[in-house]
Every structure is written in structure tokens, then in C-alpha cells.
């Protein structure tokens with residue numbers, strides 16, 4: 001597959017093969033850490049708000065807390081970063097259709113990106129029982145996507161979407177499809193590069209919500225690139241946050257597994273608040289688990305109630321309108337404090353999207 005970047009499959013090795021999750025070429029480092037002014041769509045995405053929290057940092061309490069707010073990407077989430085990178089590949093390879101499953105956010109991002117690249121057909125597969133806000137459906141329709149509601153779970157929707165990609169010769173933009181991990185890690189690595197540009201160093205900890213895990217793995221990949229390029233002297237400890245209602249990355253980490261293990265489909269419970277995070281199979285679960293282990297990080301699960309409460313606090317204390325999934329980072333951080341003892345070090349919470 002012809003990636004818009006120069007990363008190759010050989011650059012990425014999972015821990016099943018080696019102790020290091022990512023082997024990175026010097027060329028990749030040099031190019032990714034430079035400004036990519038020549039890529040036109042890079043101006044449309046990223047460069048998102050980065051701010052230091054005072055009010056919530058005092059409430060938690062935490063020595064230094066920074067908020068990286070992905071909600072000001074074009075369709076409101078970090079997914080715009082990968083959707084544009086993936087759609088560019090599909091366009092270059094002359095596909096006339098592109099497809100993915102989604103809980104709503106990736107569907108909105110992919111429809112927007114495919115429309116930007118003038119890919120004639122976009123097909124989004126959504127589990128019929130999901131609680132999609134009307135604004136999400138409108139956004140997909142305005143960008144000429146065809147929405148297909150399917151029986152079953154998110155994983156079933158991925159299965160149908162991939163099957164239809166094969167039958168119709170559409171580009172398969174589902175996580176786990178061939179070549180997708182390379183493109184996604186590079187696109188999300190820019191979140192780390194932007195954090196580094198704002199802070200001029202690597203933070204001690206990065207908290208990131210996980211569903212399939214791709215975002216966290218990409219951010220870790222970005223920090224590794226910076227470290228290998230001697231731009232930073234350390235790599236942050238990655239903290240995966242997710243819902244208590246079921247996520248294999250959290251469960252596998254907590255049960256000290258080195259190899260990701262699927263949950264059983266009846267172990268998960270999808271709700272309005274947790275849909276981007278809960279699944280029985282995390283498509284990029286292994287590389288994410290590797291990132292947690294390699295960075296000496298950890299995983300925290302929180303209740304829906306805590307996520308919703310933390311989203312409310314982010315609005316009242318910091319003026320940020322975030323999706324409850326994003327607020328799992330803050331909910332997890334407050335779980336780490338005991339007896340009001342201040343959390344030492346610098347923490348970045350990646351707020352993956354705005355509330356729609």
C-alpha cells in the first residue's frame with residue numbers, strides 16, 4: 001500500500017516478535033519531526049488546543065496537568081487525523097468507494113475526509129442499537145455518505161464493512177485492515193509532536209482513552225520518534241483509560257497478560273456514554289498493550305457515572321465541552337489520588353473529542 005508517509009510495515013514489529021514494539025527508521029524520524037507544509041490537508045487537521053489546567057489540577061490535586069483538546073478538529077475528534085491520511089491513500093490508489101464501521105465519530109470523520117478527496121462513495125456501517133446523536137448522522141449525510149445500520153456489535157459491523165469492501169472493491173478503512181496500522185500510527189504520532197512543541201519536552205505521563213487502542217499506540221509511537229531523534233530525553237509513561245463496562249486492553253493489562261485477550265461478547269455493556277470505548281475485541285489491542293508495558297505505563301477503568309461527572313467538570317472548570325469518553329482520562333486521574341495527596345509530575349490528558 002502506498003502510504004502518504006514513508007513508514008513501512010517492516011518498521012512496526014509487535015512484541016510477539018521482539019521486545020520493542022516499534023522499530024523506527026531514521027528517515028521516518030527526520031521527516032515526521034519536520035513541519036509538513038507541503039501536505040495541503042495537514043493545515044485542516046491537528047494543531048489542536050493545548051492548555052494548562054489550573055482549576056482541575058487544584059481539585060484533583062495534581063502538580064501539573066495539561067489538556068490536549070482534540071475537539072477542535074474539523075468533525076470534533078482525533079479521528080479526523082487518521083481519516084484524512086487514510087482517504088488520501090484511497091484516493092491515490094484510485095478507489096471509487098471507501099468503507100468503515102463506526103460508533104459515529106470515525107464515520108463522521110471518514111465521510112468528511114472522503115468528501116474532501118472526492119472519493120465517489122462512502123459507506124459507513126453502524127450497529128443498529130447504538131445511540132448516535134442526530135448531529136453525527138447529519139454530518140455523514142451532508143458529506144454524501146451512505147449509512148448502513150447492522151444487527152450486532154461494533155465487531156459485527158467491522159466484519160460486514162470489510163466483507164462489502166472485498167465484494168465491491170472499496171477501500172477497507174476498518175481498523176485491522178491491511179496497512180491501516182502504519183498509516184494510523186503516523187497520523188496519531190502528530191499528537192505527540194504537537195505536545196512536544198507546546199511543552200518543549202516530553203511530559204511524565206500521558207493519559208489517553210482507549211477503544212481499539214490506536215490513538216494511544218500512535219501517541220506513544222510519536223514520543224518514541226522524538227526520543228530516537230534526540231529531541232527528548234525521556235518517553236512518557238502511557239496511561240490507558242476506558243470504561244468499566246468492558247475493554248480488552250484494560251482487562252488484559254490488569255490481569256498482567258503480555259498477549260491481548262478478547263473478552264466474551266456478553267461481558268460488555270454498551271451505553272450512550274461508553275460506546276467509543278467498549279468492545280470485546282480491540283483491533284489494535286496488542287500494539288497498545290505493548291506500548292503500556294514498554295513505557296512502564298498502566299491502565300485504569302472508570303464507571304460511566306464518573307465519566308459523565310468528569311465531562312461536566314471539564315465544562316464548568318475549564319470551559320471544554322468534551323465527549324464522556326474523553327473525560328475517562330480525568331476520571332482515572334482523580335482515582336489515582338489518595339487522601340488528597342498531590343500527584344507529582346506532569347500529566348497530559350488527551351481529550352479525544354467534543355460532545356455532540
Ligand SMILES: Cc1ncc(COP(=O)(O)O)c(C=O)c1O
Nearest residue numbers: 105211212213214215276352353
Ligand atoms: C471520542 C473518542 N475517544 C476515544 C476513542 C478510542 O480511540 P481508539 O479506538 O483509537 O482507542 C474513540 C473511538 O471511536 C472516540 O470516538
